[in-house]
Amino acid sequence: MHDHRKLGRELDLFDTDPLMGAGLPYWLPDGAIVRHTLEEYVREAERAAGYRHVYSPVLGKRDLYEISGHWDHYREDMFPPMDLGAEQVVLRPSLCPHHALIYRSRSHSYRELPLRIAELGGMYRAELSGVLGGLTRVRAIHLNDAHIFCTLEQAVEEARAALALIARAYADLGIRASRYRLSLPGEGGKYVADPRLWRRATALLREVLDSSGIDGSGIDYEAAEGEAAFYGPKIDVQITDPAGRESTLSTVQIDFHQPERFDLHYIGPDGAKHRPVMVHRSVIGSVERAVAHLLEEHGGAFPTWLAPVQLAVLPIAQAQEERAHEVVRRAVARGLRAEVSGPGDGTLGARVRAARLVPYQAVIGDREADAGLAAVRLRDGRRPGAVPVAELLERITARAADRGAELWPAA
Numbered sequence: 004m005h006d007h008r009k010l011g012r013e014l015d016l017f018d019t020d021p022l023m024g025a026g027l028p029y030w031l032p033d034g035a036i037v038r039h040t041l042e043e044y045v046r047e048a049e050r051a052a053g054y055r056h057v058y059s060p061v062l063g064k065r066d067l068y069e070i071s072g073h074w075d076h077y078r079e080d081m082f083p084p085m086d087l088g089a090e091q092v093v094l095r096p097s098l099c100p101h102h103a104l105i106y107r108s109r110s111h112s113y114r115e116l117p118l119r120i121a122e123l124g125g126m127y128r129a130e131l132s133g134v135l136g137g138l139t140r141v142r143a144i145h146l147n148d149a150h151i152f153c154t155l156e157q158a159v160e161e162a163r164a165a166l167a168l169i170a171r172a173y174a175d176l177g178i179r180a181s182r183y184r185l186s187l188p189g190e191g192g193k194y195v196a197d198p199r200l201w202r203r204a205t206a207l208l209r210e211v212l213d214s215s216g217i218d219g220s221g222i223d224y225e226a227a228e229g230e231a232a233f234y235g236p237k238i239d240v241q242i243t244d245p246a247g248r249e250s251t252l253s254t255v256q257i258d259f260h261q262p263e264r265f266d267l268h269y270i271g272p273d274g275a276k277h278r279p280v281m282v283h284r285s286v287i288g289s290v291e292r293a294v295a296h297l298l299e300e301h302g303g304a305f306p307t308w309l310a311p312v313q314l315a316v317l318p319i320a321q322a323q324e325e326r327a328h329e330v331v332r333r334a335v336a337r338g339l340r341a342e343v344s345g346p347g348d349g350t351l352g353a354r355v356r357a358a359r360l361v362p363y364q365a366v367i368g369d370r371e372a373d374a375g376l377a378a379v380r381l382r383d384g385r386r387p388g389a390v391p392v393a394e395l396l397e398r399i400t401a402r403a404a405d406r407g408a409e410l411w412p413a414a
Contacts, residue, residue, distance in 0.1 A: 004245040007298035008137035014303050014360070016294075016311075017138065026135040026142035028291070033311035036340065037297075038290055040309050042123055044175070045147050045286055052168055054121040054149055059101035061125045065091040070264050071100040076193045076233035082129045094127035099258075099283060102150040103265040106279075111269040116279065117153035117161050123290070124148060138295035139250065145290040151282040152267070158280040162211040162238070162255050165284035166222070169240055169253045172286050175406045176293075176309070178300050181243040183222050184251075185212065187236050189229025200259040204235045207257045212238065234260040237283075244299050252292060256283040304382060307362045307410065308403040314341040314395075315358035316377075319368040321346055326372040330365060330392055337400050355380065362410055363399055365392070381410045 011017045016034030023029060030038055046056065065084050068074040073081065073096055084091035095101065102120050111118065126144050134140050151161045173179060185208060188194045188201065195201075216222040224238070231237060240253035258281040261267075268276040287293040297305065307313055314334050318327040327343045334341035344354045351366070358364055365377035376389040402410065 005299045005302045006137075007139070007295040010298050010303045011137065011295075014311075016298070024142070025132050026130055026140065028138060028141060034294070036311045037294060037305065037309060041287070041290060041293060041297075042147075044308075045123065045172070046121075048168060048172060048286065049119075049121045049149065052119070052164070053117075054119040056121050057102070057105055059098065059105065059122060059124060061095055061127070062092045063095050063100065065093055067100050067104070068093060068096075071097075071103070071261060072195060072234055072264060073097060073100070076195070080128050080130075082127055096126055096128055098122055098124050098126060098146060098148045099150055099261060099281070100265075102148075103261050103267060103281070106150075106152050107265055107267055111152070111279075113154065113269055113271050113277070116269060117151050117157050119149060119151045119161075121147075121149035138291040141289075141291050147285050147287045147290065147293075149284050149286075151284070152262075152269075152279045153282060154269075154277070155280050158257055158282055159207055159210050159214070161282045162208070162257055162284070163215050165255045165282065165286075166211065166215045166238070166240075168284075169255075169286050175306075176287075176297060177306050177408060178242065178296060180240045180252075181249060182241045183212065183224040184230065184239040184241055185209065185224050185226045185236065186230030186232075186239050187226055187228050188231045192229060192231075193233055194231065195234050195260050197260065200263075201235065204257045204259055208236055208238055208255075211255070211257075232256060234258060242296055244296060250292065250296075252288040252296065254283065254285050254288070257281075258283055304360045304362075306406060306408060307399065308406045310360075310362055311340065312342050312358075312361050313339050313403060314363045314365060314399055315354075315361040316341060316343050316365045316367065317351060317354050317358070318343070318345055318372075319351055319366065323367045323369065323372045327365075327367050330367070330377065330396075333392065334396055334399070337396055339396065339399055339403065362402075363395070365395060379411075383410060385411060387411055 015031045017028045019028050081096045082094045084093050213221045235258050237256040239251040242252045243249045271277045316327040316330050318324045331341045362382045364380040378389045379387045
């Protein structure tokens with residue numbers, strides 16, 4: 004069983020400092036590579052699915068969150084307001100009010116819908132010190148968030164497509180959903196009081212779940228009271244860590260509340276104003292929680308495309324170091340992440356052990372250097388033998404590009 008907090012420090016991925024503050028981790032170079040690669044993967048997947056990316060500020064006036072309902076229903080989880088002259092601003096606890104304003108800033112025709120807006124943005128939650136831990140509970144969160152503004156008739160298909168996007172991402176990341184949850188309001192919670200909107204949104208989400216999955220045959224799910232957002236029900240994609248602890252990684256929501264609160268509209272084919280539906284969705288949730296789960300799921304042995312170092316080149320002696328650096332230069336030119344671990348870093352055995360989580364190791368002795376070969380060692384213990392350097396780099400490039408789990412597929 005792996006603990007991402009221990010692994011993250013052992014592998015020099017992230018750490019914390021009391022002067023920065025509890026729940027505010029910083030990312031070290033190798034951790035930043037994992038995070039950046041994950042972020043670019045999500046952006047690429049979203050672009051291919053028709054999303055357009057935006058940036059919005061992490062601050063907002065208190066008035067904004069009063070309109071959205073966060074101030075009334077979510078204030079305990081927000082940082083206190085800051086006075087700026089006659090105004091008060093807060094660190095945002097959510098991106099959706101900002102995206103509602105971005106939508107509202109321009110007029111829209113029904114021909115533009117669905118309009119998919121995505122952002123990987125920062126938000127802040129005033130978590131209590133006692134619940135903070137590693138990357139799973141933090142105060143500064145970087146959320147892979149998106150909001151789809153669409154007609155009522157488009158809402159189910161957009162939410163269903165969001166679930167499919169989540170499923171593809173999980174397959175590429177080598178993780179799986181432990182269950183799907185339809186999160187509903189519960190007794191005593193601070194929810195928006197509009198039963199009509201709750202019933203409409205819940206019915207649509209049930210339709211999404213019942214028509215998703217393989218061949219549209221539906222997804223098994225459980226309804227859970229008390230887990231809804233304050234403004235509406237949601238589909239939560241649950242994951243389970245190696246210790247058996249369950250958490251939410253991804254979400255899909257259908258929201259009628261905020262389009263009303265922000266008076267959003269589009270011009271329909273009849274020339275009149277109509278209210279759009281707002282579909283919220285997050286493919287990998289927060290980057291912090293996603294990396295924590297990936298660390299524990301893979302024990303630090305990330306899939307090739309996500310690994311901080313994809314190829315370690317190990318010259319046996321100093322005489323082969325220049326050839327090793329040449330291999331690294333060729334690998335980097337292909338877009339791979341490669342490093343030399345030379346005799347100055349210890350014996351060959353020690354260097355092999357130090358690179359045990361690197362997907363590919365290329366050992367170069369006199370024979371390999373003279374013939375343009377590399378003796379290949381794989382992370383899973385296999386030794387395919389000496390192959391031409393060009394072939395090795397081609398194989399690694401292919402594995403990184405297709406995000407395959409198999410390191411050395413049979414020919």
